[in-house]
Amino acid sequence: MTKILVSIKRVVDYNVRVRVKPDGSGVITDGVKMSINPFDEIALEEALRIKEKGLAQEVVVATIGPADCQQQLRTALAMGADRALHVQTDAAVEPLTAARVLMKLIEKEQPMLAILGKQAIDDDANQTGQMLAALWDRPQATFASKVEITGSVARVTREVDAGLETLEVDLPAVITTDLRLNEPRYVKLPDIMKAKKKPLETLDMASLGVEARERYKQVKFEPPAARSKGIMVKSADELVTALRKKGLV
Amino acid sequence: MSRILIVVEHDGTRVNQATAKCVACAAAIPGAQITLAVFAADGAAVSAAAAQINGVAKVLRVDHASYAHPMAAAIAPQLARLAAGHSHVFGPSTTFGKDLMPRVAALLDAPQLSDIMAAESATRFRRPIYAGNAIVTVEIPAGSTVVATVRSASFEAAGSGAAAAPIESVAADVAPPAHTRFVSVTSAKSDRPDLQTARKVVSGGRALGSADNFKILYSLADSIGAAVGASRAAVDAGYAANDMQVGQTGKIISPELYMAFGISGAIQHLTGIKDARTIVAVNKDAEAPIFEVADFGLVGDLFALVPEIEKLIAAK
Ligand SMILES: Cc1cc2nc3c(=O)[nH]c(=O)nc-3n(C[C@H](O)[C@H](O)[C@H](O)COP(=O)(O)OP(=O)(O)OC[C@H]3O[C@@H](n4cnc5c(N)ncnc54)[C@H](O)[C@@H]3O)c2cc1C
Ligand SMILES: Nc1ncnc2c1ncn2[C@@H]1O[C@H](COP(=O)(O)O)[C@@H](O)[C@H]1O
16 A cells, blocks of 8 residues: 655644743743644645545654644644554654654555655754655655656655756655645544544554654753844835945945 | 864855855864865866865865765765764755755764854854744764754855865765656746845835736846845745745845835744844834834835835935
8 A cells, every 4th residue: 555654743833922931941832822833734735635646545644742742643634644643752852863763654654755844843953854864765855846746756846045956756755845835725624523533543762662862952042132123214215315324225 | 173074065166155154153163173075076166166265174075977966865875974083064054955964964873953053162052943033052962973054144154265275086985876866957047146145135025916016126126236035925926936935944044134025024034034234124014023123114005115215226
């Protein structure tokens, strides 16, 4: 059976203005809205479209994190994923650890494709997909804005600094999503009910043989330097005069 | 002593500025000994240019036909091999470096720090998280290789012109994988300055309403020698090309002047422009969050104000 593995991270919702705790020990997450990382919603949408075209038979979503992550897995199931895997841990999960866990899931599931977000909007690391591709010794097509699958080859258009790059990769492969790949579907109420019956398996890191070791320490969190308050000008004339005074125009 | 290996980003002939900024970041580490690695089909010109950058002790030149277009799957295993004996491996925080470096880190079984904005010591770095809403200081245990991408907006490019560093040719001894093939790259050709290094940037948002309307921004930009950027909403709507997106998930820039027209100032956008020296915002909504970061704010209709500003600048 041809499968697609999609990884889903639970993150602080993109609309929340995140603040640092006064003691600098972290950021405030208590009582803050949590969501599926937006890039992972795009990843799931792409997997569902590939399946709907008949190019895959099953979409499996996976997450690594605390018990609460099951909310996001249920949302993913309601969007249309067939099955969910929850690797439960309360430890901080660094990208290399996430990649190692996903590699273990790939060994179990043997997907033809793993689709990840390009970046989790909490750690802003932009690493896990590339690390997974290295561990798997398979191709990576990062920052995808278009994916076309023909037989055992994927042609992927990537958003790069210079414009758009197209790569051809043999499957299995890792793809990471950029914003323009698709627009994720909305979840409908009946689907939420149906999702409750879909299989959600809980695993732990130890049984997968992955150690949640910290390879670095986050010693201090600070708010960013604030910009000094500017002024409101009344007219284009006043603006241009001010810029001219600064030698900017 | 820190032995720092930096991968060079180039276009086949020139070294880009983001690489020179990596050198500046590395040079701030006490006792840094900096080696640059050039992967190219023919790296003669690039290696010669790289050897001129101030602070560089050595250039490794690795030529192979498979490096004609930079593909992480081809370069990463070779770079990981060259990394032996180095304490740090750096690359620029551009799409090139973001694609490549994590693949190298995983091959080295080393953690990566993305977008470092300061090196406080050989093992202690600062980097932004949560779209720049927090800055975290990260400590890597001594003895662990530090793989990192360097946030361009945080550093002044290292100069060049010093005595040229020696160039050493290294044979590409890792067979490139056949599973990944380059097909094409398309870029909108323009004579405007490059967005990532431009001193001035004129940027437009959803309010522009069409690709055609963006022309008023190109005209203003050309009159002051600026690059043109865009918000995600403008790119999503097809008014501007994807490589023009400024922000958390686009380009992080630090021009001397940034002029935002019809951009609301979502946090994801602001994180891309916070390092600009002077920010100008024009928006018809006086409550738009962009005004919180603007040095000069002007409430009004951009369709009237953009041509007026251009005319006033020309009228000098
Ligand atoms: C995962 C994720 C990543 C993202 N990454 C980025 C990113 O990298 N970069 C980015 O920019 N965004 C990013 N976004 C999107 C961001 O949240 C905002 O949606 C986006 O920046 C809004 O773009 P805008 O300001 O052009 O549009 P809007 O928010 O719609 O603002 C338009 C503004 O134009 C003003 N306006 C309307 N008409 C006129 C007129 N005639 N004259 C003057 N002003 C006028 C309005 O008052 C309004 O303030 C991201 C979002 C997510 C979820
Ligand atoms: N703990 C996690 N659980 C599930 N997926 C993850 C996790 N961490 C990272 N990922 C995936 O990797 C992508 C990139 O994350 P990052 O490298 O942390 O920016 C995310 O968009 C997810 O698809």
